[in-house]
Amino acid sequence: MGLNVIMMGPPGAGKGTQAGRFARERGLLKISTGDILREAIREKNPTALAAKARMDRGDLVDDAMIIAIVADRLERPDADPGFVLDGFPRTVAQAQALDGIMERRNNGPLVIVDVMVPEQELVRRLGGRRICGACGTNADAVASTCVKCGGGLVQRADDDHGVVRERLKVYQHTTKPVLEFYRERPTFRVVNGAQAPERVARELDALIDDASQSAMSAERAR
Numbered sequence: 001m002g003l004n005v006i007m008m009g010p011p012g013a014g015k016g017t018q019a020g021r022f023a024r025e026r027g028l029l030k031i032s033t034g035d036i037l038r039e040a041i042r043e044k045n046p047t048a049l050a051a052k053a054r055m056d057r058g059d060l061v062d063d064a065m066i067i068a069i070v071a072d073r074l075e076r077p078d079a080d081p082g083f084v085l086d087g088f089p090r091t092v093a094q095a096q097a098l099d100g101i102m103e104r105r106n107n108g109p110l111v112i113v114d115v116m117v118p119e120q121e122l123v124r125r126l127g128g129r130r131i132c133g134a135c136g137t138n139a140d141a142v143a144s145t146c147v148k149c150g151g152g153l154v155q156r157a158d159d160d161h162g163v164v165r166e167r168l169k170v171y172q173h174t175t176k177p178v179l180e181f182y183r184e185r186p187t188f189r190v191v192n193g194a195q196a197p198e199r200v201a202r203e204l205d206a207l208i209d210d211a212s213q214s215a216m217s218a219e220r221a222r
């Protein structure tokens, strides 16, 4: 039986940081739609290049394209132990598509975690973030080059102050309704993301374990 997690939250909440760590520690597949798009842009994939302008101004890219990327990724064998989604679903249409995929996979509970952080802190984090220009990894706060590949550090195009404001608006209008789509499910949890990353990690692990164990007990009792 797999374990499947959605890391929800606004831009800069720490979804990618926590999704990467949790997936590594539990042997799950991490799928970050933002990372997949940025990597495809670096590789000059024509479809991703066509989506770049939307990303650079803080808009979402087309639902059909993103749903196809995630569905395809989840069909590969490394998704069998389960997955952690970072940045998907971001629209109600994407959440509905994921429900269809989950039904077909029939492989363990789906735990949804909302990582909450006040807007002022999100703006501060994104304004200060640097990523590796070569491989896209988030930079370590004290390093002057990428800890993974030694590449030079740059600002992400959509971390420009004006674009961050737009991303936060898009989050409020389009992605917040996804939280309402999930909120009444017994596996929906909220974590305070405005704490040190290690503390967020501890609380997140406890919430996810609790939600998945209750879902499995409920399933066994049926």
Ligand code: AP5
Pocket: 009, 010, 011, 012, 013, 014, 015, 016, 017, 018, 033, 034, 035, 037, 054, 055, 056, 058, 059, 060, 061, 062, 063, 066, 086, 087, 088, 089, 090, 091, 094, 125, 126, 128, 129, 130, 138, 158, 167, 193, 194, 195, 196, 197, 200
């Ligand atoms: P995406 O890459 O998903 O960006 P995002 O959701 O805006 O998220 P971020 O990567 O900015 O933040 P995060 O929450 O992952 O935080 P992180 O851990 O990096 O999407 C980019 C674009 O792609 C979208 O705008 C859209 O155009 C397109 N796209 C992607 N998915 C899509 C979809 N499903 N549908 C349509 N379009 C889609 O941390 C941020 C910073 O904070 C880092 O510097 C980190 O070190 C730091 N930090 C993390 N945790 C803490 C902490 N606890 N305390 C202090 N600092 C912390």
